[in-house]
Amino acid sequence: MWLTVLLRxxxxxxxxxxxxxxxxxxxxxxxxxxxxxxxxxxxxxSLARDRRLPAPHPLHLLLAVLAIVLLxxxxxxxxxxxxxxxxxxxxxxxxxxxxxxxxxxxxVPVRALLAAAVAGxxxxxxxxxxxxxxxxxxxxxxxxxxxxxxxxxxxALPLLVALPVGGRARVVPLLLGAVLVAxxxxxxxxxGGIALACALAWLVVRRAIPVRAxxxxxxxxxxxxxxxxxxxxxxxxxxxxxxxxxxxTNADTRMLRWQAAARMLADDPLLGxxxxxxxxxxxxxxxxxxIDEQTPVAHNMFIEVAAELGLPGFAVLIGLVALGxxxxxxAVRVSRREAVAVQAALIAVLVASIFLSEQxxxxxxxxxxxxxxxxxxALEESRCASCT
Numbered sequence: 001m002w003l004t005v006l007l008r009x010x011x012x013x014x015x016x017x018x019x020x021x022x023x024x025x026x027x028x029x030x031x032x033x034x035x036x037x038x039x040x041x042x043x044x045x046s047l048a049r050d051r052r053l054p055a056p057h058p059l060h061l062l063l064a065v066l067a068i069v070l071l072x073x074x075x076x077x078x079x080x081x082x083x084x085x086x087x088x089x090x091x092x093x094x095x096x097x098x099x100x101x102x103x104x105x106x107x108v109p110v111r112a113l114l115a116a117a118v119a120g121x122x123x124x125x126x127x128x129x130x131x132x133x134x135x136x137x138x139x140x141x142x143x144x145x146x147x148x149x150x151x152x153x154x155x156a157l158p159l160l161v162a163l164p165v166g167g168r169a170r171v172v173p174l175l176l177g178a179v180l181v182a183x184x185x186x187x188x189x190x191x192g193g194i195a196l197a198c199a200l201a202w203l204v205v206r207r208a209i210p211v212r213a214x215x216x217x218x219x220x221x222x223x224x225x226x227x228x229x230x231x232x233x234x235x236x237x238x239x240x241x242x243x244x245x246x247x248x249t250n251a252d253t254r255m256l257r258w259q260a261a262a263r264m265l266a267d268d269p270l271l272g273x274x275x276x277x278x279x280x281x282x283x284x285x286x287x288x289x290x291i292d293e294q295t296p297v298a299h300n301m302f303i304e305v306a307a308e309l310g311l312p313g314f315a316v317l318i319g320l321v322a323l324g325x326x327x328x329x330x331a332v333r334v335s336r337r338e339a340v341a342v343q344a345a346l347i348a349v350l351v352a353s354i355f356l357s358e359q360x361x362x363x364x365x366x367x368x369x370x371x372x373x374x375x376x377x378a379l380e381e382s383r384c385a386s387c388t
Contacts, residue, residue, distance in 0.1 A: 010039035011100060011108045016120035016364035020154035022142035025128070028288055037095055040159055043099045043324045046107075054102040060370050063094050066316045069309050073271040082295075084274025084307075089360050090275060097365045104373030110338055113370055114159045117363075121156030122176055124149060125183025139186035150192030151352045154344065155183040155363040158344035160210045162337045191355030199348040204361050208340040253290060254355070256300045260285035261307035272310035290305035295351030301353035301364075317359075321346060324368035343369045347350050 013035045017024065024031040035304050047053065054060070104110055107300045127141030128149050138146040144232065153256070157180045161174045184192050203209045263285045264273045279295040298304035306314035325346055328339040346367050358364060 002040065003049065005038070006042050007046060007103050008108045008112060010035055011103050012112055012116035013115055014039050014096065014100075015362070015366055016116040018117075018366070018373055019120045019124035019156075020127075020142045021150075023142060036092065036190065039093060039103075040099055040230075043103060045176065054098065055105075057101070057376070059101055059320070059368070060098065062316055062319050062323060063097060066313065067094055069313045069316065070275060072275045073309055073313070077274025077277055078272055080274055080280050081279060082280050083274045086274075086276030093360070093362070093365045096362070097369045100366055101376075102184075104370050105293040105376040110198055110335070110370060110374055110377065111162060114162045114338065114341065117366070118156050118159050118163065118176065118180075122179050125153050125179050126263055128153075128183045129179075138188050139183055141183075146187035146354075147189045147191060147356055148358070150184045150189035151195075151349075151356055151361065152363060153180045153187075154196040154348045154352060155345050155367070156180060156194050156222050157184075157196060158203060158310060158348060159277075159341050161203055161344070162341035164337060182361055190257065191352050193346040194355075195350075195352035197334055197349045198343040202344045202347050206339060206340045206343075208344070208350070241307075245284065253293070253296075254299045256286050257282065257296060258300055258303050261298045261300070261303040261355045264307040265303075265310070268309050268310065270312070272306070274310045277308050278304050288363050297357040299356055301359050304357050304361060320368050321350065324371035328371040331374040331378035332364035334381050339371075339374055339378075342367055342374060373375045 017032070019037055023034045047225075058305075070087060074083050075371050077083045101190050104113055124142050125139075127176075128139030128146075129141075131140050137242050139149060140146050141149055142148045143152070157177060160177050160180075160300070163173060180194070184196060200214055204211055204214065222289070261278060264278065265280055278298055282290075282296060283294045291348055297305065302314065302317070309317075325343055328343045328346075331339040345363070349367060352358065
């Protein structure tokens with residue numbers, strides 16, 4: 001019993017602390033790894049105690065193939081300066097995906113994990129709003145890049161749909177949603193805004209939320225924005241001017257980086273340039289297009305993964321997302337709110353990742369894991385219903 005409780009606490013803690021990583025790193029560089037490492041350790045102990053292995057699933061096959069691709073291309077490019085560093089960044093996400101999928105399917109309530117993701121994002125959003133009061137022109141809070149903060153917030157917002165409350169408490173999701181939207185808006189992230197719009201559109205189309213809920217949340221957020229604009233006109237004007245300047249620059253630099261990544265992929269479509277190889281090879285591939293930025297990221301998860309891991313790695317990444325989406329769809333009849341919410345969150349992650357390199361952040365991996373777990377739970381419930 002105590003082992004199950006510990007698994008639940010550590011799994012929820014891992015998900016909740018992901019958007020707060022910056023705060024943990026400021027306190028101690030090792031803190032961000034403590035809870036996920038403890039989760040993996042307790043999970044291994046639980047498997048040994050129960051004398052079992054995780055139930056075989058296509059997820060495991062895809063992750064195994066991705067691991068083989070990573071090891072192969074890393075071996076080929078082992079002499080490059082960033083290869084081992086980025087290989088080490090990949091591996092924990094593969095492991096934690098397996099762990100979260102297993103514990104969410106049998107030991108941890110799915111809604112608890114989704115609530116933890118929302119809770120962590122709300123704290124991050126609040127931190128971002130506080131950072132504005134501290135003099136920042138764009139909300140950052142626990143993360144250095146406002147766009148990364150927006151990514152976490154828009155990925156968490158759809159999950160509110162899976163946490164229904166009754167009576168007077170119905171206002172709570174609306175207030176939490178307003179905080180998340182306000183935090184995302186304060187980052188001035190265009191990609192985050194597009195991702196949020198796509199996720200909300202999915203929820204409305206699938207009838208997971210009424211249009212009036214979107215309108216009410218938007219109205220509350222707009223009112224808060226109006227109050228802020230009236231009390232901080234000078235700061236808002238400076239933030240908009242800075243964002244306008246940055247937006248123009250970002251559009252140009254992203255195109256340069258995407259073209260460079262395409263050249264890398266064309267040069268070696270099978271194995272790519274290895275983990276972290278985009279950073280190492282960017283100056284040469286772009287013909288030194290950015291004098292001030294020699295080792296950037298591609299600002300597009302899909303292009304960067306394709307350039308670094310080749311077409312096989314890219315195909316596996318797409319396969320993982322498709323697997324999660326399909327698993328959630330199979331669970332719609334049994335766990336509609338959770339399934340549609342996770343699908344919408346995955347859509348937000350995918351759209352935001354067109355503009356950002358987000359393969360090294362947890363939402364992508366945790367959402368795939370939870371989607372697979374929802375599908376497994378739905379399958380078990382269907383089997384039990386047919387037996388009775």
